[in-house]
Amino acid sequence: MKKAVEEKEIFAACSFSNLGLESTLCDQLRERMGFEAPTLVQAQAIPVILAGRHVLVNAATGTGKTVTYLAPIIHHLHKYNPRIERSDGTFALVLVPTHELCMQVYEILQKLLHRFHWIVPGYVMGGENRNKEKARLRKGISILIATPGRLLDHLKNTTSFMHANLRWIIFDEADMILELGFGKAIEEILDLLGSRNKDSVSTQKSASRFSSSKRQNILLSATLNEKVNRLANISLEDPVMVGLDDKKFPLKSSVQKIGSSDSDSDGETRHPDKTLSTSNGNYNLPAQLVQRYVKVPCGSRLVVFLSILKHLFDSESSQKVVIFFSTCNAVDFHYSLLSEFCWSSNTEDEDKLRPKFMKCKTFRLHGNMQHEDRRTTFNAFKTEKLALLLSTDVCARGLDFPKVRYIIQYDSPGEATEYVHRVGRTARMGERGDSLLFLQPTEIEYLQELEKHNVSLSEYPVLKVLDGFQLYGQRTHSKKVIALELHPWLVTLQRALESFLGNEQKLKQLAKEAFCSWVRAYAAHRGELKRIFVVKMLHLGHVARSFALKDQPSLVGRTHQLQEKKRKKNQKMGGLPKRRKTSIKKEVNL
């Protein structure tokens, strides 16, 4: 894919060695990774990290934040003389929110360490075999990638986990880690590792040749915001902020900032020749990303969605699309529908063998899948050239699938932060990228929520796309059409879908389950968003149509009844649980 923006807007006018990185590592970055020059964020942050400062990094999605923190760690570990050994245990800890991100960082680390075989990479994460992890920790892991829950588990229960030499703690996607409700776990981890600013207690006595090394913590995300403030305050000492405005992000300790909109200092970096995208309360989005929305009445959502997908794949021979849904059930239903639905608009004869509606490969990824399946999907989608990935927000953060050309947010993302991360799966490293957000007419105010962060979307020409389809060999003109939902193409497609589902009982059951969890997820919007996504405004018959169901299924399934009972009990005992959003997010999203 051709770069959509000029190189100088992505890369700094210097080399990795100019930043102070060790020459073998620079060779490795060039030869093994194909990185000729550092990105702007790398040029600004690497020297500061090399200098041993605590750092807070805020830069747009897909700008190379992973290497920003890994390269300086490898640089320092490589320089220890005599060489570090496995028995020295863990020197660096990278905390990430999801299984997939854990694997991704681990893979990058493996590549970077190719010539440094004595520096051992490793990971621990929820869902993996604890005993195998224990064995690996016992042998020693120099740079450990971890999800917070499993790390805490090992810190408490794996006595052979050696971390007395720990020097770096990195929080990649720091805000997401907290969003997922890991705040308490993180505080406990910091305490156990003796890495809180004050009053920290370490469980292991440091008495090695590395004990004089100062601790260094680093927080990164494309959307660092006030939520991270507390974590930053307890974990960072005198931090340097890269790409962040300290007026919007006030920290107690003295702060040096680099690359923020009102930066007046180029600090210790040798090549801050460009500032990062501004972050004056606005989110950093890739400048070349084309962002659009499509306004669709609820009952026509599914048919418009399928039509747009068909249009995308018919018009480009190589296409990778990621689609976001609000629930695991919705992913499962749409995945099965897209994989099985057969229909051709050009044959009237019902008995003819019909071709598949979508001919590309379809993948799905969500938190209710087996870890092994998640891993297989993750790796397979990476290498495909023509494919669809249907996912929940488990895919929204940090994942770097090459050449994703389009992001569709079929279910709205909730907070603007999530919007930014979801669209950030495309338009990475200056490549082209498009995003499309589905909104119902009643939800259009959501655009103003995005505007508050300077995120503007233009309208997608949906009628033009629909007019391009042929029904029985004829173009489907909408000139006389008053409302989108009456477009002949959509009406015919909806009928075909409903009749298809009528004959596919398994799929119909999936549709019913998806319908119920979709409504529950819709009702779970909080705060300001509750005003925009009003569950009472939903016409449930229309919602049913959007799952290709002729009739509205009952919302009162057995699971729902149990949940209601639990909710009422909670209310009696003093209101909703404190982190309602988190529990709902865990239940429906990931």
Ligand SMILES: Nc1ncnc2c1ncn2[C@@H]1O[C@H](COP(=O)(O)OP(=O)(O)OP(=O)(O)O)[C@@H](O)[C@H]1O
């Ligand atoms: N200096 C570089 N030159 C060329 N490509 C690079 C360079 N640094 C990183 N990349 C590539 O850029 C892509 C994005 O990097 P990375 O995933 O670290 O971005 P990110 O800023 O962490 O994104 P997100 O905010 O979505 O997590 C990756 O494919 C990575 O290999």
